[in-house]
Amino acid sequence: MKNFDYIRATSVDSAVATVSEPDAVFLAGGTTLLDLLKLDVMRPALVVDIHKLRLNQIEPLRDGGVRIGAMVTNTDLAFNDYIRAHYPVLSQALRSGASTQLRNKATTAGNIMQRVRCGYFRDGISPCNKRNPGSGCAAIGGQNRNVHAVLGGSEHCIAAHPSDMCVAMAAIGATIHVQGPVGRRDIDFGEFHLLPGDTPWREHSLQRGEMITHVTLNAPMHGGRSAYLKLRDRASYQFxxxxxxxxxxxxxxRIRDARIVLGGVATKPWRALEAEDALKGQVATASTFARAAALALRDARSYGQNGFKIGLGQQAVVRNLTSLVA
Known part of the structure; x- marks a missing residue:
């Protein structure tokens, strides 16, 4: 592990000014960053700790939405009374992730920013365009069963996005608020995470020195019911x-409105717009759900071992919708 300098920020402005320096990163919960530092995958020269910043509030808004500070932990967000009552899909997604200990440390902004869990990215030696641009993608043709995508991949990268929370937020609709060297700006949640394309090392739309300060969720869908279904090899601590x-x-x-977002099968939280359109105005039946599920995975591509995810993703859609309308 490379030596690095450490600074504890005392304000958002000072944090942004400091991390604008080359090879500087923010430290929030550290549940991803510290792993990658120890693996020598990330090698920052400076770590800027933002723990002391007052960014840990959850505040309901007048329009029915909610403002979530960047440093709100996954545990606090999952068990917040307002979130559980109005956004059950988000509470369920958060509670399905990682372990109790990790949820107690992991933060909202850190969850949004977490890196992929591809073993070739994390081993530090395999060809990986995300870690070493131009070196290739060992996952294509390699071991790609668990954490690799069938949607949104490219010849340069097929690593699946790892977050549960982000899948729920993409379904709800949200805005990410950031502050940087040139001021503040807002980013639509659906546009924040980037597809790998031919630049897989660019994972998000933040600019150098920008920091997430909070996230606002849209007001809940009128009359909506929501749920998160996660299919995995074991019941806990599994992506x-x-x-x-x-x-x-x-x-x-009949279905008046619907939102469908897939996780585990795509390189970013994958909103299935065609599936949503196919559901609207239709009778809530098994055949309706099956057609929507097929549309959601219509453009999926198998890379060998992960081909089973196409059928499994369809099952996830059908089972979740069936439970919601029961």
């Missing part, structure tokens, strides 16, 4: 093989 965040509003037996 999703396939997951589905679903929000559905019914008028009688």
């Amino acid at each position: 999703a093989l396939a997951s589905c965040a679903a929000i559905v509003a019914l008028d009688g037996g």
